[in-house]
Amino acid sequence: MATKTLPFTKAQIERIISRHPTPLHIYDAQAIVANARRLSRAFAWAPGFRNYFPVKALPNPHIVRLLADEGFGADCSSLPELVLADRVGLTGEQIMFSSNDTPAGEYVKAAQLGAVINLDDISHIDFVERHAGLGELLCFRYNPGPTRHGNTIIGEPAEAKFGITDAQVIDAYRTIRERGVTRFGMHTMVASNELNATYLIDTARMLFEQAVRLKDELGIRLEFVNLGGGWGIPYRPEDEPIDVEGVAEGIREAYQAEIVANGLDPLTIYIECGRLVTGPYGYLVSTVLHKKDTYKQFVGLDACMAHLMRPAIYGAYHHITVLGKEDAPCDHVVDVTGSLCENNDKFVIDRPLPAIEVGDILVIHDTGAHGHALGFNYNGKLRSAELLLSADGEVRLIRRAETIDDYFATLDFAALDAGS
Numbered sequence: 001m002a003t004k005t006l007p008f009t010k011a012q013i014e015r016i017i018s019r020h021p022t023p024l025h026i027y028d029a030q031a032i033v034a035n036a037r038r039l040s041r042a043f044a045w046a047p048g049f050r051n052y053f054p055v056k057a058l059p060n061p062h063i064v065r066l067l068a069d070e071g072f073g074a075d076c077s078s079l080p081e082l083v084l085a086d087r088v089g090l091t092g093e094q095i096m097f098s099s100n101d102t103p104a105g106e107y108v109k110a111a112q113l114g115a116v117i118n119l120d121d122i123s124h125i126d127f128v129e130r131h132a133g134l135g136e137l138l139c140f141r142y143n144p145g146p147t148r149h150g151n152t153i154i155g156e157p158a159e160a161k162f163g164i165t166d167a168q169v170i171d172a173y174r175t176i177r178e179r180g181v182t183r184f185g186m187h188t189m190v191a192s193n194e195l196n197a198t199y200l201i202d203t204a205r206m207l208f209e210q211a212v213r214l215k216d217e218l219g220i221r222l223e224f225v226n227l228g229g230g231w232g233i234p235y236r237p238e239d240e241p242i243d244v245e246g247v248a249e250g251i252r253e254a255y256q257a258e259i260v261a262n263g264l265d266p267l268t269i270y271i272e273c274g275r276l277v278t279g280p281y282g283y284l285v286s287t288v289l290h291k292k293d294t295y296k297q298f299v300g301l302d303a304c305m306a307h308l309m310r311p312a313i314y315g316a317y318h319h320i321t322v323l324g325k326e327d328a329p330c331d332h333v334v335d336v337t338g339s340l341c342e343n344n345d346k347f348v349i350d351r352p353l354p355a356i357e358v359g360d361i362l363v364i365h366d367t368g369a370h371g372h373a374l375g376f377n378y379n380g381k382l383r384s385a386e387l388l389l390s391a392d393g394e395v396r397l398i399r400r401a402e403t404i405d406d407y408f409a410t411l412d413f414a415a416l417d418a419g420s
């Protein structure tokens with residue numbers, strides 16, 4: 001069971017809203033830091049362990065800085081994400097560049113920053129060599145294909161566009177060694193929101209076996225394996241959170257059995273967890289604008305799927321708390337909607353909630369990863385502000401809300417007015 005609590009009171013939120021109108025995302029800095037430390041502590045046994053926080057999960061420099069201060073790196077997959085990591089002060093191999101279908105300019109930037117470059121395909125060896133030059137360190141993303149199964153969010157590895165196949169591994173590493181690469185890593189990413197500890201441990205074992213294979217077949221000693229992200233969080237109250245220490249212990253046992261036993265110790269373990277780190281500690285705060293009683297009962301918010309897309313695109317569950325009604329009976333079955341001209345703009349469908357009135361404040365839980373980040377401007381919807389809640393209860397505006405001028409910024413009204 002995951003208890004769904006809030007790090008603020010109703011009175012506190014009302015004060016915050018008086019200065020920063022809803023909708024807004026608010027992140028609990030203290031909980032994020034504590035969670036980051038827990039993860040690092042669980043892997044204290046692993047030499048050089050590092051989580052590369054995937055910038056795409058929560059691309060706000062204040063959050064990435066908070067995590068950098070805890071020793072995390074940044075996992076980037078686009079030019080703006082590389083620039084953000086650089087601006088935060090991360091340098092060199094504190095940045096992992098795990099892209100796919102990559103424009104040349106992005107490899108150039110990654111190489112300039114000295115980031116770890118993680119190639120998605122064997123054909124990118126020539127591409128990077130031509131455009132950015134091959135450095136001393138290179139990594140490949142490994143796709144195990146039909147030997148592993150994915151879940152509904154990430155899909156089957158064999159159907160995925162990502163990574164090199166099992167059959168390409170030897171050729172890939174032999175080729176980069178011939179081209180002068182002297183330091184080697186291997187990456188994979190086969191899970192998304194995975195709560196099954198065994199699956200996560202098996203992923204580590206899979207890469208450890210590849211490390212043994214590369215040593216046996218090519219005499220290549222991997223410097224690191226990057227297990228990717230995708231570790232899940234309990235969105236539903238009845239979900240069991242991951243036992244992080246248990247997973248770390250399972251990975252340690254696999255490390256002993258594969259890496260130590262084959263004389264490959266030390267092998268550095270990296271992961272790229274975003275959702276696990278920040279997901280549970282973000283909240284979308286929204287005000288009820290309307291109630292509607294037609295074929296169904298609807299509660300309309302001032303937030304919409306532009307602020308949190310997961311329910312609409314994945315049918316994902318997000319818990320909702322009606323502030324001040326935490327202990328009221330959930331005896332009203334409603335759809336909670338946004339204002340988009342799209343009928344899938346619903347945060348919940350047929351959920352029993354307390355009696356809700358116009359003006360009530362609803363808090364949507366677990367928006368700390370892939371929440372604000374997935375926002376968009378369809379239908380002229382403007383993305384919300386982001387606030388950082390500190391231990392003393394104060395908030396800092398770490399991203400202002402978009403304005404109509406932001407929305408129009410790329411349009412040339414002047415040319416229209418001039419009649420051209």
Ligand SMILES: *Cc1c(COP(=O)(O)O)cnc(C)c1O
Pocket residue numbers: 054056057075098189192193228229230231272273274275276369
């Ligand atoms: C999205 C992504 C992640 C992070 O996924 P989480 O679910 O946030 O842990 C890590 N690595 C890669 C390559 C990704 O694409």
